[in-house]
Amino acid sequence: MRPIPPLKALVALEAAMRLGSFTLASDELGVTPGAVGQQIQKLEDWLGVALFIRQIRQVTPTAEGRAYMAQIQPALAEIIHASRRLRERRHKGVRLSMPPSFAAKWFAPRMADFLQAHPGIALSLSTSTTLVDFELDAVDLAVRHFNGVDPQLSVQLLCPDEARAYCSPEYARKWKLNKPGDLQSATLLHNTLHPHWPAWLARYSKLTDSEIEAITGIQFDQSLMAIEAAVRAQGVVLTSAILVEAEVAEGLLVEPFGEAFPLRLGYYLVYPGTMELQEGGRALKQWFAEKMAMNSQPSGNERD
Numbered sequence: 001m002r003p004i005p006p007l008k009a010l011v012a013l014e015a016a017m018r019l020g021s022f023t024l025a026s027d028e029l030g031v032t033p034g035a036v037g038q039q040i041q042k043l044e045d046w047l048g049v050a051l052f053i054r055q056i057r058q059v060t061p062t063a064e065g066r067a068y069m070a071q072i073q074p075a076l077a078e079i080i081h082a083s084r085r086l087r088e089r090r091h092k093g094v095r096l097s098m099p100p101s102f103a104a105k106w107f108a109p110r111m112a113d114f115l116q117a118h119p120g121i122a123l124s125l126s127t128s129t130t131l132v133d134f135e136l137d138a139v140d141l142a143v144r145h146f147n148g149v150d151p152q153l154s155v156q157l158l159c160p161d162e163a164r165a166y167c168s169p170e171y172a173r174k175w176k177l178n179k180p181g182d183l184q185s186a187t188l189l190h191n192t193l194h195p196h197w198p199a200w201l202a203r204y205s206k207l208t209d210s211e212i213e214a215i216t217g218i219q220f221d222q223s224l225m226a227i228e229a230a231v232r233a234q235g236v237v238l239t240s241a242i243l244v245e246a247e248v249a250e251g252l253l254v255e256p257f258g259e260a261f262p263l264r265l266g267y268y269l270v271y272p273g274t275m276e277l278q279e280g281g282r283a284l285k286q287w288f289a290e291k292m293a294m295n296s297q298p299s300g301n302e303r304d
Contacts, residue, residue, distance in 0.1 A: 009043035012036045013051065014076055017069045022059055057140060081138070093122040094280030098143035100127040101193065101223035105243040108142075114287050121280040129192075129222070134272045140281045141271050145193065148268050156269040156285065158292050159242060163196045163261040166227075166244055166253040167236040177236070177256040180205035187235030188217040191226040195239050196261055202257045227253075242267075242295075 005206040008082055015025035016036060026033040044051050051065035061069070093102040098107060103125065115123060148155050167177065167186075175186050180200075184207060188197050201212045220226040231252045238246075238261075247253040269288050271277060277285060 005046050006039070006042050009039040009046075010072065010076065013043055013065075013069065014073070016040060016052070016059070017061060017065070019056035020059075032193070042185040045098045081136075093124065094278070094284050095124040095126070095138055095140045096142070096284065097126045097128060097132045097137070097139045099129060099145055099168050099193070101227075102143055102145070103127045104224055105227075105246065109246065110291060113282065113291075118280075120285050121233075121283060123280075123284075129266040134275075140275075140277065141269060141284060144268050145265060146268065146271050147264050148266060150270070152273055153255065153266050153270040154273045154275075158267040158269055158288060160266040161240050161263045163194045163200060163238045163263060164241055164246070164255055165200070165238055165257055165259065166255055167230050168233040168252065169254050171230075171236070172254055172256045174233075180257050180259060181207055183236060184211060184215060186215070188215055189220065189226040189229050189235040190217050191220045191237070191239065193223045194240070196263070197238055200238060200259070200261045203261065204257070 012025060012029065012035075012045070015028050016022055019025050019028065022033045022036045022040075022105055025035045029036065040051060049064050050062050051068065052059045053196075077114075107125075111123070111125070115121070126139070131144065132139050134142075143158065145161070148157060165180075165183075171177075171186075171285055176182060177186065181200065183205065190197060197215075197217070198212055201215075202209070205212075218226075218229065220229070220236060223237075223243055226237045227239060227247065229235060229243055231247055236256075241248075241251070244253050269285060271281065
């Protein structure tokens with residue numbers, strides 16, 4: 001007996017188990033119900049165990065059949081996933097993942113530029129606050145906000161990061177924000193990407209730890225929401241200059257103090273070190289490098 005079960009039969013089994021019917025499985029696979037039954041019978045003969053109880057116009061998985069399917073399902077899913085990735089890499093498509101704030105504030109306004117420069121490349125964009133798992137997720141490249149250290153990844157620095165304070169012009173005038181210590185009477189807009197208000201104030205203001213802790217604050221789980229709150233004069237946000245460049249250019253936000261808190265983090269373009277980028281990925285990587293070089297300014301406002 002061959003050590004490998006009949007693979008066509010495994011495909012028929014998966015469809016029949018998932019759909020609960022040989023007829024529905026045959027429709028999906030483009031064969032006759034009899035062909036599905038024959039494939040499953042072949043697998044049952046190979047295994048030496050019944051996988052379905054056959055009745056008139058009805059088939060019901062046996063306990064052994066359900067247990068067997070549960071064991072092989074992850075392997076089948078991995079085969080499908082690996083095969084799809086290999087097939088798609090032959091084409092000029094590229095799948096990109098990045099944090100929502102970076103996608104909305106930096107990439108989205110420039111995305112059309114990439115597509116116009118590379119009309120033959122199909123771009124697929126996903127956003128997430130969690131780290132991409134290249135082994136499981138259908139992603140070729142990812143923008144990641146971290147320290148740039150991961151021996152399993154090829155890493156390209158897009159821009160270093162530093163935390164800066166921003167608020168609306170109206171808010172700055174209302175609360176007379178002339179020096180960092182004036183924030184004692186303001187509202188601090190905290191976000192998980194830049195949770196550095198205590199350290200920023202400890203460095204740049206003369207406030208005590210207890211005074212800093214007593215400042216009113218609002219916590220946001222996404223930078224986008226904190227930035228929007230600052231635009232609406234709800235408080236002062238600590239974030240990256242690259243995420244508010246449009247708001248600053250339009251006069252919706254100002255930087256009342258000009259104090260930049262240096263971070264050991266940045267925005268990086270990453271992909272598995274063992275993977276060779278295809279045409280679409282190489283073009284996107286080069287485009288990122290060119291855009292970041294054009295966008296960088298002496299003030300250090302480019303980070304991710």
